[in-house]
Amino acid sequence: MVERYVAAKTVEEALEALSGGDATVVAGGTDVMPQSQAGRLKLGRTLVNIRRVAALSGLALTGDEINIGPLTTVADLNEHDLIRQHLPVLADAADKFASPQIRNMGTIGGNVCNASPAGDLLVPLLLLNAEVELRSSNGRRRMKLQDFFAGPGKSHKKPGELLTAILAPLPKAGFTARFEKFGTRPALDISTVSVGIAGVMAYGGLQEVRVAFGAVAPTPMRGPATEHALEGKKLDDAAIEAAAQAAMQEVKPISDVRATDWYRRELVHNLVRKVLQDVARG
Amino acid sequence: MAVIAKDSLIGRRIPKMDAPEKTAGKTRYVQDMKLPGQLVGMILRTDRVHARIKRIDTSRAQALPGVHAVLTAADIPQKPIGVNKDNPPLKGDKVRCIRDEIAAVAAESEEIAKAALKLIEVEYEDLPGLFDPTQAMQPGAPVIQEAKPNNIAMVFDYAHGDVGAGEAESDVVVEDEFYLHYVTHCCMGVSGVIADFEPTSGNLTIYSNTQVPFLHKREFSEVLGMDPGRIRIIQPPIGGGFGSKLDIYPFEPIAVYLAKATRRPVKLVFSREEEFIASPTRQPAIVKLRSGCKKDGTLTFRTVDILLDNGGYTSWGATIPFVMMQTFSSLYRVPHCLYHTKAVYTNNPYAGSFRGYGNLQATFAVEQQIDKMAEAIGMDNLAFRLKNAQAPGEVTGQGMVFKSCGFKECLTTAAERSGYVQKFSANAANRSKPSARKRGIGMASMLHVGGGAKIYPSDGCGTILKLDDFAHVTLITGASEIGQGSETVLSQLVCEELGLPMSAVTVVNNDTEITPWDVGVHASRTTFIAGNSAIGAARKAKEKILALASKVANLTPEQLDMRGGCIVRAEDGEVVMPLPKLLRSLHFSDKAELVMTTNYYEPPSVHQGKDFKGDVSATYAWATQVCEVEVDTDTGIVKLLKVTAAHDVGRVLNRLGLEGQIEGGIVMGQGYALSEDMVFKQGKLLNPAFRDYKLMTAPEVPEMDISFIESMDGEGPQGAKGVGEAPAICMAAAIANAIYNATGVRMTNLPFTPENVYRALKGAS
Amino acid sequence: MSLAVEIAFKLNGSPVRVSIPATMTALSMLRDQLNVTGTKYGCGEGECGACTILVDGLSVNSCLMFAVECDGRELTTVEGVAANPVNDRLRDALVEHGGVQCGFCTPGMVVQSKWLLDKHPHPDRHQVERGLEGNLCRCTGYKKIVDAVCGAGGSNE
């Protein structure tokens, strides 16, 4: 039962409201509203609307990292020049996300904090080695996004903490990244499987390879075995097949109403192969 | 004097009359209505699929402030509804499927009603569940409905010729089992009703989205034990029908009982989740089909054995064999046909009628086997179809008479426009190439009733037509508008007769106190039946007007015509008198008369006997659709690229409306084939939301090339036939044939979702 | 009952002040509280677009939006779009191209198309299809709606 509503204007106001405990943060509401209406999410006693906290919006290049305000909407990600120029894989994922209305409402901070294994911005953020900044009334900390997720819908963010920034280092020259989301529609599909592959192109192959998967494990995951299979290898048919095999073996999908685990593994294999063939073609 | 040339509205692109209000958000659907003092009604549904109800305790719910009534089976008369009268609105003894209604509340607000439902305690004793229709027929299977101890809800058997003889002369025989899945209507407007009962007068007003107001009225009077004269049904604009509102369902009498109990209007509207769980589905089916042909491509026989999962109760779904048999017996010339169907009770949900009424299921089986047989004898499958296709004048084994029949034109038009024959062989030749994406083209055709279907004692429709002093027409028709555009087409037909512009007509069609009887919106009948009825009324008016005008003009009525709102000389169009002036002179003369006419049209079709033989519809519609697909063998995704459709519509009346019907039907058929799928596990629906029950969206729509074949039906209004259901019917069959053409894999089980297709391609189980 | 919050905003140009439960959706506020029923409920989960409204010019699903979030904002519903003659071109196009059948999806389509045309005054077919990807229609098969929006945007497919 909601007993207090706070429309915070500053981070401090929001943190104050959170410090009382049993509070629910609302950004775009596109997860909170349907989940609470369906009874899957129990709203806390305090509802903290952070939409009006100016300090949490905006995108900026500071030094060698891009600082993405958590209130940045999916539509902004898709259209903002900084993202298009430096992090095109994130813009691409934003284009494959939900519907225009939800892209107008939903935020990157919400996508991260909702911690769904199918969150479509999370795979590209993993490829980009992104970090998150968390603040509470006790201070602030930074952690790698990779370490942030704890399970479906669960993260290591503490109840009194607010996500205040998402930070992505500027990629090196030659960095390339691809995001592939399986589905029959251009965007309005909860991911059944998504695959991301990134690295620096050199000598016909990828170096500093990063691989990430969505919707095939309790959290969005990096794919170390696949990365290892690819690192420094020339992208010929054999290397591609080896990577695709490694990928289908390291994911841990479940069966649900959207797909069986068997099919998810097959998709991982085939999508990894497809993306790599694409990368190899240049 | 002015001259008005002869002009016609027929074949034009005429926008829907109610569209401007709809784009302004002014149209008030039942969901938008609020009567003074209205309460919120809500239903408690079971969470079991088969269980005896041991105890229901509503006392805590009754005590909740803001709750005005809580009803269970004990509070209402036990009058079951539905096709087999096996469905009590509130279940008291046991529950048989996940839809079951066990209690209902009326409360001040949605929030209170929801809270009250949570306070109702129900104790069950679980019974063994039955989820497989095959098992339901095994001896010793649990009994679902006590009145039918063998679980057989309905049987349809039909035969013509001698299939043994047919098989003996066959060179090729093919046999398959097809499985057709559960889908549902997904009208964008969820189900809803408002019941308003006044105890002192005994008047009951029901605001309902029914497609069959007059049948509904009768059924309500039986269920409620009320004088039908006290029951009035008002139909607010409807957010989609597609057959879903053809039967009475428990929520409607429940709303009435709540209104009676509270003496307040009660509005009961579903949530989307409830709509998925508790509104009817398309009838699933297992179809075993054996067909044969000779080497020269002549069809020899067909044996059909169909098992329908009837679910826990019986609605119209169980009667689809009536329509299916027409496709098996009469789409092509088949000299021998034997047909058995059974609908058996299980603990799954029950199916209602849904656009196409069994014909999607039948066509899926028939048209795939046509391709198989053609391939087996090495004949081009278009030629094979043309060889066996019905032609005008044919009387089929089932006794249907094809007075007008554009089937062969449909076949050749769709084939030519799509480049079918060349693409078919090119794709087949490309199958073995290494590319992951394979192209395929597939064809299917259909036959469907196009002039009503005589099932009820009358298949007619009444019209009342009046002209006011300004020559404005009020057309009062029994035929409901369910979004398909019937108002517009009926107005158009009347204007065509009376030489008036579309703006001269207002249609009244939504109140049983006012409108004359009509059997209802189904069987693609409204344009045909209500159209003929309206034309008849308009002709009577015209006769009266011209008789009067002939006196004024000193010409015979035959020498006169009505054009552009005037009486004119027929031969040269010279204006004799403006129509309003003539009408006023009639009204304000000594005779003091108004022009008001009535008409009832009954189509010249016949009732079929127990043998299901006879000419059940006044005419029949035909169509051929060609689908082109791309199959991604890496994922199993089937992308529908293009649909080339040719429809025998008799005659094009409103081109815009007709295209809209065909395009909407094509996309609905696309969804049936490729994405829509109700996933049930032990009788429970796992995906009651659009998130995982996927309707087609704008970017998925294929290119559509639509041609109309005008066979000019002799009985049809201006030569037209009904086509509302036709466009959805061929799609799954044509897509299945296209997937085969692309990959060499024959998909006999629907739906063709990526995983199902991928599995089939892999040969995995 | 959940906590009531008082908010003030502009609805179709007119100031509104209401007290609503903190957990209420903007859709429910419009339909049940303010009796502005042009905006439709189709799913309540953001999947159908029937509830689309503009908030400060951006299209959103009102069923996903907390009503309290409307505070201080400008809301435009289908009634507001229709009240402005500038949008007659879009509405006429929908009527003339046959983009309306049962009409239940229409308010959402109108509002979403209005947003789309504000953003891309001359959209191509692909942009329109993607622009309407969050709006379900069960009747028309979409083609005529897409035709209409292309037509209203002056691009002939």
Ligand SMILES: Cc1cc2nc3c(=O)[nH]c(=O)nc-3n(C[C@H](O)[C@H](O)[C@H](O)COP(=O)(O)OP(=O)(O)OC[C@H]3O[C@@H](n4cnc5c(N)ncnc54)[C@H](O)[C@@H]3O)c2cc1C
């Ligand atoms: C129809 C539909 C389609 C969708 N399609 C997709 C899709 O294609 N891909 C996809 O990835 N997602 C999809 N989603 C999910 C959702 O839109 C996204 O997860 C979105 O990014 C959530 O953002 P939001 O701002 O709306 O989050 P909210 O609902 O406001 O919040 C989500 C969670 O994050 C918390 N939170 C938000 N911001 C902060 C913060 N700054 N600090 C601390 N906690 C915070 C909230 O408390 C809540 O637990 C879809 C949702 C719907 C309804």
Ligand code: FES
């Ligand atoms: S009602 Fe909001 S998207 Fe369906």
Ligand code: FES
């Ligand atoms: S017109 Fe009926 S849902 Fe679109």
